[in-house]
Amino acid sequence: MKHLFLLRHAKSSWEDPTLADDERPLSAHGKTQAAAIAAGLQHRSVFAGTVYASPAVRAQQTLAELSHALPGLALKSRAHSEPALYNFDANAIIRWLVHEKPSAERITLVGHNPALKQLAQQLAPKAAAKLPTLGMLHLALPIDRWEDVEKLKTGAELIDSLTPIDASYALFKHNIPPQPTLKKTLKSKKLPKRLPTMLQHRYGLVRELEPGVIVGEDAEFLHQYRVNLRRSRAVAEAVRAIIKMPKLKKALTRIKKHAQATSELRDLDVFLLDISDTPDLPHLGAPLRQWLRDAARQRHQALCETLASDAYQDDMQRWQTLIASKAFARALNTLKPKQIARVLEARIAHHDEQLAELSTDSPSEALHELRKSVKRIRYLAELMPEQHSDVLKRLKPRQKLLGDFQDRTVQLAWLDAFEHEHPLHDAAKAELHAWRQTLMGRQQHRREQVCQLAPLAP
Template sequence: MRHLYLMRHAKAKQPSGDMTDHERPLRKRGKHQAAAMAPVLHRWQALEGEVYVSTAVRTRKTFDKNLKQLPEANLAKHVHFDKALYTFDGEALLAWLKTLPNKANSVLVIGHNPALLDLARWLCEEAPDALPTGSMLHFSLPNTPWAAMERGCAELVDSLTPKEASYPFFQRLDAPKPPDKCNAETANHIRNQLEQQYLTVRALEAGVIAGVDPEFLHQYRVNLRRSRAVGEAVLSTTKVPGLKKMLKRLKHRANATSDLRDLDVFLKHLSKSPPQLSARARQGLKQWLQGCRQEQHKALCQQLNSPEYAEELQGWQTFLASNDFGKALSKLTPKRINTVLSERIAGHDNDLAALSLDAGDTPFHTLRKRVKRIRYLADLNPATTPLFLSELKRRQSLLGNYQDLCTRQAWIEAFAESLDSDAQQKQECEAWRASIEVKKQRLREDVLALTPLADVKT
């Protein structure tokens, strides 16, 4: 089987003065696009075969920008700058493709539209209708000579745009704008906030499925959990028929992301702060975690592509726009919010007072959940002071760090169990787990030093 990767150059400047089309350089946005696609080239193994680049300045700079992001890639021996690729004619590009040497089993082409898109459609009917600047397509082809390629012989393996591969691009171009909090009444603001979070969840799905930038998953998870938290805050202050059932579904969808998000956080930590393990153990752990992540991501993608998921999310949007939900929100007053808020603060302070240094992990996790619920409820109250919200965020971060350490220990223990009879690596893992316990103890001390929230609020 052969592999063909087609990449359109990144965004270029328009010609000015005596500048020819061939001389057009990349715009600032184009440079960022090219850099954002470097992880895709690496993940798709697109640089492991022959690389062919148009001689135009914008295609060469697209290649150069990618190369700078992947300094370990040694491409000097198999990169070719070919003037024949400076073409906008699909038939000419197809004729060029058929001249490739048969020993080339993997080929990356960085070129121009509409030639690339015309070639893609000739190769595969499922090719997309558009190929934005900086985007890539991956095709698998039969192991026949390039000259013998026939129309429709390829299978589209994957396609990706910079805004699906990079959260900063998505945030700049596609992220729904937050509602205007200042000019909306409490009921309207809550509904606008939930609708905006729904739209954000749906817009993030493509990036989550692509799986290149972990920030997509993080923001997807955050918006699901915030929607649920806001909904629970509303439910705690007024009766809303059908809301409890809807929130249960949101919880299920958010929980489906938990392990994958924990793995992303752990892998990021490993890259920044390598553990005190032998090289063999570190490599084994990294490969094991990546394997777990791949399985979790595959399972999540199957859920996101299922009809049941689409029906649930559509049902949530319909519920938010319903008259019944609007009537329930109209009964929500700052006084009601404040009453429930005071009850939750009292519960938090009781839990905090009952903690001790030798307490298990569960009471600390319970306290973290209480802080989260208090924070989202406080967000609904216009009278809540910025100082109180800031303190809630600080406590949520502190307890979140504690939970991250607990999760890290759980993955280390699971990895150690997978080692079977490798006593040396198991011993290293146990020593690492013990060192994390020391960090947890320090965080316990920080939590126990917190003052009651009632004192902060007043």
């Protein structure tokens, strides 16, 4: 078995028309791509074997940028510049492999389209139809010698792929429609027309975020996927609290299930980020981080399996069909601002009752319930943000405060689970106890701040 990694060069510049094609350098965006995808390529062992690269300036600069981002690999110094890779014909690369007969089990080719894309599709017809700049394809070839690739034809298997946009939320965000355009569109529409537009926009974002969630290189994909899924559900639940509509309850149950499936993974990402900012754990830090990473890896795998399942695809298709249906539009036409105001007033009153019952000894569950009531108020107020801007302004810091309290509560639970599963020596136990006391102190401080909050009702 041989492993072939195809890596297209990063985005090049066309600013200087006097340069020959092989002299064109990387653009600023190409350098950004390299920085964004480098860690993901390393995680996939793309550079574990022998690396060959086109001598074109853009290919060599791609290697230089990746080498700079991955200093431990000495990538630029050990890569081989191969003139045969500066071409745009897949068959030329095959002839080079047959003639060159590389000895390594794994080789990486840094080159150009359309040659790399055509090569992938010749060897593995199910390979991605597109190979964007700095995109990677990993093929497994059922051959013992590289010279046998000429006889292989379509027997290779696509093992993995990666693109800068799927590895970096910042690059992904750069490619989605700007939010100001959406906000302007929403403001120009009346409420019954605004809600379907908002829900369909969020549905589209959820589907576009899924590849980044599956890749798992940037936790922000999961966070944004979760936010858009939960807000879609919250908006629809706010509508359902006011008007009745067949099929909406069942659809919401499915959306809620998929949103909840992300909760533990998100909590683990937050905890790992917090621990990375805590250097005073010389005995506990390494085993705790590894345990949390293993737990996150298991939950990420389970989430990926869910996203790939027919059941998930069916649920999302049903949701899209519902929010785009005429029945949903007709139901929304009965929605009146006064109805929203009445339900909002009732929810604010309930929140204030919950707040009045809190004390510095209140259990964590009471603050969790208060947090959920704040979110319900916020999502309802966001149906008509112009009319309820004051409420929304006051809710934001309140929700952040309660969210921080909830994070500490969950992290304490993770520490308890870790201690239960791991026998620790005295030094590690002492650090665990100190870290737990730190979290409990932060949790109690947030509890006291919550108790000092003023009622929402004027």
